[in-house]
Amino acid sequence: MEREVTIRGGAQRIRVCYFNTWAGSLEPVKDYLDRADSMDLRPLVANPRDDDLLRKARLDCDWYAANARCFAALRHERREFLPAWITGKAGVLDLAKAPREPGEERWLITMAHQPQVLGDLAGKVFGLLAKTGIRHCYYAFDEASRAMPVFNEIAPHLDVLIHDESPLAEEGRTKLKPGCVTRHRSWVANLLPGEAAFNEAPEEKIYFLGSQLGLTPHRKRQIEFLGNRFKDRFVASHDHSTPVPGRCALNRYKVGFCPEGRKFTTPAMSASHTDRPFWSGCLGMVPVSEDSRAGGRLESLHRAGLVVRYAHDDLDALAAACERALGMSVAERRRIYEHFNTHETIGAVVAEALSAA
Numbered sequence: 001m002e003r004e005v006t007i008r009g010g011a012q013r014i015r016v017c018y019f020n021t022w023a024g025s026l027e028p029v030k031d032y033l034d035r036a037d038s039m040d041l042r043p044l045v046a047n048p049r050d051d052d053l054l055r056k057a058r059l060d061c062d063w064y065a066a067n068a069r070c071f072a073a074l075r076h077e078r079r080e081f082l083p084a085w086i087t088g089k090a091g092v093l094d095l096a097k098a099p100r101e102p103g104e105e106r107w108l109i110t111m112a113h114q115p116q117v118l119g120d121l122a123g124k125v126f127g128l129l130a131k132t133g134i135r136h137c138y139y140a141f142d143e144a145s146r147a148m149p150v151f152n153e154i155a156p157h158l159d160v161l162i163h164d165e166s167p168l169a170e171e172g173r174t175k176l177k178p179g180c181v182t183r184h185r186s187w188v189a190n191l192l193p194g195e196a197a198f199n200e201a202p203e204e205k206i207y208f209l210g211s212q213l214g215l216t217p218h219r220k221r222q223i224e225f226l227g228n229r230f231k232d233r234f235v236a237s238h239d240h241s242t243p244v245p246g247r248c249a250l251n252r253y254k255v256g257f258c259p260e261g262r263k264f265t266t267p268a269m270s271a272s273h274t275d276r277p278f279w280s281g282c283l284g285m286v287p288v289s290e291d292s293r294a295g296g297r298l299e300s301l302h303r304a305g306l307v308v309r310y311a312h313d314d315l316d317a318l319a320a321a322c323e324r325a326l327g328m329s330v331a332e333r334r335r336i337y338e339h340f341n342t343h344e345t346i347g348a349v350v351a352e353a354l355s356a357a
Contacts, residue, residue, distance in 0.1 A: 258280055
């Protein structure tokens with residue numbers, strides 16, 4: 001029997017193309033991923049002789065490649081996803097000319113502040129793609145409607161907007177088309193569901209998932225305190241980021257001490273903005289996070305027993321939160337692992353939003 005290719009309410013077959021500034025011409029995601037980890041990034045950075053810059057470029061390139069891997073594996077019970085594509089600035093207009101399969105609905109996915117690479121042409125480029133029937137999902141993570149210069153230019157061409165948990169800037173909000181599906185979701189994990197196996201017996205240790213940007217005096221006090229309190233049960237890493245290929249190995253630790261997953265209102269933590277609570281949960285670690293900002297999704301996760309939070313600048317509360325996390329049972333940790341892998345991955349969020357559009 002011939003497979004039905006459409007269902008009531010829209011196309012069943014979806015092809016996504018991920019716009020990634022580390023990519024070049026339009027190509028299958030699989031082909032890009034086959035060479036991404038060995039790409040020579042020197043021609044793509046401002047100073048190819050700067051080893052530290054090259055190291056950070058590699059971390060960034062790998063992070064966006066992980067997104068591509070997730071988009072190539074999208075799944076939804078009401079949609080069929082065709083093999084995904086990827087393109088950089090050089091190939092974005094080729095997306096409009098590429099042949100389509102029967103019943104194919106085509107989507108462009110852009111993320112973070114990468115649309116800015118198109119500069120003043122961003123609105124025109126996305127408008128042209130929209131005229132050729134290409135739909136657009138923009139996953140902003142943060143305050144793009146309030147901070148990204150080209151947001152107002154691209155807003156009229158968006159079919160899905162996934163934004164941070166604060167209200168959209170009014171001017172940008174009014175430019176969205178009436179049918180645009182909007183989700184206030186901020187950060188999630190760019191891991192495949194179940195990419196890291198659940199560790200039944202991890203090391204009884206707390207792993208600090210930090211970054212240079214978040215290493216404020218406030219955070220340094222916390223690291224020193226935890227080191228003195230928990231001794232060899234505390235492992236601190238505050239490099240720029242954990243390399244993507246090494247993330248899954250962190251499931252050997254029981255607890256992940258994370259900066260909060262969005263910008264703080266307190267001056268001491270104003271530099272923190274991270275996805276670490278979400279991918280630590282996906283690894284089976286118990287996320288511990290400060291409550292420097294009331295409300296939002298992390299607070300909801302805390303109330304559900306999926307994140308352990310503690311009062312801002314309260315070291316005794318921090319110690320109690322870490323002890324609580326270290327004391328969690330296998331069943332409690334498995335519940336955290338299953339929730340984050342089911343609901344807090346970029347693939348799950350994007351697949352649901354595309355299906356709703």
